[in-house]
Amino acid sequence: MLRALVAFEVFRTPGRVTRALVNSNPEPLREAWRHLSIESRSALARQVDDLEARGIEAINAGDSDFPKSLVVGGKPIVPTLFCQGDLSLLTAAGAGMCGSRKVTPLGLKAAKACGEEVSDRGLTVVSGYAKGVDTATHLAALGRGGRTVIVLAEGINAFRIKREFRERFDPSRVLVVSQFRPDQPWAAYAAMARNHVIFGLGKALVVIEAGEKGGTLSAGRDALKRGRPVFALNFGEETPVGNRLLIEAGAHPVTSRTELGVALDHVKSEPQQGTLI
Template sequence: MSTGVSLGDQAAGERELAFALLAGPAAGGARRATRSLLRSGRSQILDLIAHLPAPDRENAEATAARLWERGVRPLLCDDPRYPDSLRRFSGAPPALFCLGPMELLERPAVGVCGSRDASDGGIRAARACGAEAARLGIAVVSGYAKGVDTAGHLAALEAGGTTIAVLAEGIDHFRMKAPYRELGTAVGANMLVVSQFPPAQRWTAGAAMTRNQVIVGLSRALVVVEARDTGGTLKAGEVALRGSRPVFVLDSMGSASPGNQRLISAGGRHVADRRELRALLQQLRVEQAPLLPID
C-alpha cells in the first residue's frame, strides 16, 4: 500500500529528524542550539555534528528511521512553520517532535493549565474553557496530564475542536489514553502531540516545568484553574505574565485557591463566569500574540 510519501521525501525527513536529535548535544544544550540556529543558520551546527562520535550519529540515524515509521515529524525553530510566538519566547526549544496534524500549530490557541487533583468545580471550569475555545475555532494547548489538562483536551475534542498535547517526556513514551481512544477517529484528525525532549527521556518534575514554557509560548493567553501555592501551574502563570501573555484565572473555588490569588495579584485577570470567559476568548481569536524580541 502506498503511503503517499516518496522515498526522497522519507530520506529528507529522516535526515531532518536526525539533525533535530543531534542539534542540542552538538551545540552543548538546547538553548545554545536554538540561538545558533536562529542567528547563524545550520552550517555551524552541522560542523559540530560532524565532530560527534560516530556511534552517536549512527544511533541518531537509526532513531530517526524508527520515528519516521511511527509518523513522528520534526519541526526545527528555523522552519517557517515553527510558530513565531514560540520562536520568540524565552526557552523556545530548537526542535519539536510532532505526531499528528502539524497544521494545528497555525491556529490561534489558548493554554490551559491546572491541578492534577482538581475539584469537581475545577474540572467543570476546564471543560467549559475547552468547549468554548472549540466553538470559536481556538485550539486548546495543555499538558496531557490527568485532571485539568485532560478535561480541557477532551472537552475541546468532544465539541468538535482541536487540541495540542505538549508532553513532559520524550515522544517514545506517548500512548493514547483510554478516554481519548473512546472518541474514535476524530482524535487523529484533531489532536497534535508534541515533545521538545529526546524521544527516550522519561517524565521528571523539571521537564514538566520546562514543558510549560512551550504551552505558554504556543498560546495567546493562559487559562489557569486551581493553582496551588507552589508547583507547575503557578510557575506557568508566572511565565505567561513575564512573557506578556494574558492570564485568565477561572473562579472554580470562589478564587480561594492560593495560587490563583497570587496570580491575580501579579496581574492575572479573575474570570467569574462562562460568559466572561467566552468574551475573552472571542477577543483572543482576532488578536495576535505579542511578538517578543528574539533572545
Template sequence: MFDELTYLIYKVLRIKGYGAVSMNKALLTLSHNEALFSNEDHSIEPLKKWIRKEFTDRFFEPDDDLNKMLNFACDKKVKFINVLNHQYPISLKKSLTNSTPPVLSYIGNVNLLNTYKVGFCGSRKASEKGLEVAKDCAIQLSERKIAVVSGYASGVDIQTHYWALKSNGATIIVLPEGINHFYIKKELKEVWDWNRVLIISEFEPNSIWSTSRAMQRNNTIIALSNAMVLIEAGEKGGSIDAGEKALRMHKYLFAPIYEGMPEHAIGNEILLNKGAYPIRKSSKTMRANLNQLLKAVAIG
C-alpha cells in the first residue's frame, strides 16, 4: 500500500502551479530542519495544516482517480519513496536540489541505489561499433560490481542493460513515463533477474511518455550516477543534451573514441571539447580502457 504522505504529495502535484520545486520548498519549510529528510519517523500534520491553509478542507475530499491509480500500481508490486524517506537517494537531493522528484515509484531491488553506478546515454540508432563499445563497458563494470543506469529505449539503453544482466551484474532502468506502463521488453526476458534490477519513475504512475519527460528523466539518470558514459551523441537531441547536463552538474563524463565513428556522432567530439574525457581501446587488452572511469566512479 501507499502511505498517506505519498498520497498527499501526489494530490498537491496535481494542482496547477504546484510542481516539484514548490512541493519541496513547502516540505523543507514545514520541516524546519533538512535532517528530517533522512528521518522516516516524520509527522505529516504540518503538511496537512499547510494544505488546509493553501487549498481549504475540500482538498481532503476523496480522489477516486488517484486512489485507483495508486492501488493499480500497488497490485503490480510498485512501492514508493518520498523525499522524507531514509531510502530516498541522497545524490538526487544534492544534484537536483529543489527540483528533486518529491516521490519515486519503483519495482525491484531498491538496495541498488546504494551501489556504485555508471549512467549511459546514447543513440537509439547506434552503429554496430558503438553497440560493441557499450557492451564492453557494461561487461567490465559488471565484473567490478558497478551497476549500470540508463533509460529504456532501443540502442544503447537496452544494450547496456542486457549485458550488465548477462554478466551477472546489476542495472537500474529510469523510465520517462509512469511506472504503470512498465513491462519487461522481449530483448531482456532471458537475462531478467529481479534481484539485480531496479525500475524507477519520477512521474505519476499513469503518466504517458513525452519528450519533455524524457529530457527530465535524463536529469535523474545523471544525478543517480557516479559518472556518465555517452555513446554516439548527435549534434542535437537527447543524448548530447544529457552530456551537457552532466557537465553542468559537475559529473564526470566520458565519451568513447574509436575508428569508424559514424558522422552522426559528432556530439562526442563536441562534448570532448567541452570537458568530457575520452575512452580509448587498450592496446594490451583490446578492450575499452576504463581506468580513468573507474577512478572517477570512486571519487564521484
C-alpha cells in the first residue's frame, strides 16, 4: 500500500507511477520516500492506516496477483488497483457492461436482462458506478445471487453504497476497484480511462446503448482494438447510433436475451485470456 501511495505522491503521472511500481529495484521508491518531508511521510502513513482499516488493499503493477488481462504488450495499463471486497473477483470470469447514464426505458430494460444473463451463466458483471446502465446491470446481478465488480472513475475514498444498492449490496459478492490515487475526484478523462479496466477484466464487453460519440462508443472501439469480443445490442429500428457504428466496426449484434446467453456461453467456454496483444 505504501509503495503505491509514495509512487502517486512523487511520480504523479500514470506512466511514471507504473514504471516505479514495476521496477524490480526498490531503491528509486526508497529514495523518493527519503526525499519527502516529515509532514508528507506522516500524511502517507495516516492514509495507509485509514485505507487498511477500511479493508482496502493495493494490487500494484508488477505484483504476482496483478491481473494478467490488464497487461498489454508486456506493459500494465494501470499503475495499481485499490480494491475493497472479494479479491477473487479480480480474476474471475466476467463480462464488462457499458452504456449511457441517460439510458432509454428500452435500454434500461435490456440492461437488467443482460445483467441477469451474465449472472445466470456464472459470470461476474463488471461495470462502472454511474446511474442508468451501470446501476441496472449491477443490481440485476446482485438480485440474481450473482457477483459484481464496481469500477470507479474516481479515487476509492469517494466510494459510498448508493441508496439504490442498500437492499442488495453484499460485500461477499462485490469488489470495488479504483485505478486512481485514493483522493482523486471524478473527471471525464478518468471515466474514459476507467473503461479500459472494465473491458480488460471482462472476457467480453456488452454494449447496451452507445451514442454517436462519447465514452461508451470509445470503450467499444477500444475493446475491439484489444481483441475483446464486443456484443452490441440490436433493437432493430430503435438501435442507437453508437451500437450501429460498433456493429459496422466488427461488434457482434445481439437481438435477444437468448442470443446473448448463447454468446456468453461460448465466451465462458474459452480459456481465460491472458496478456492482451
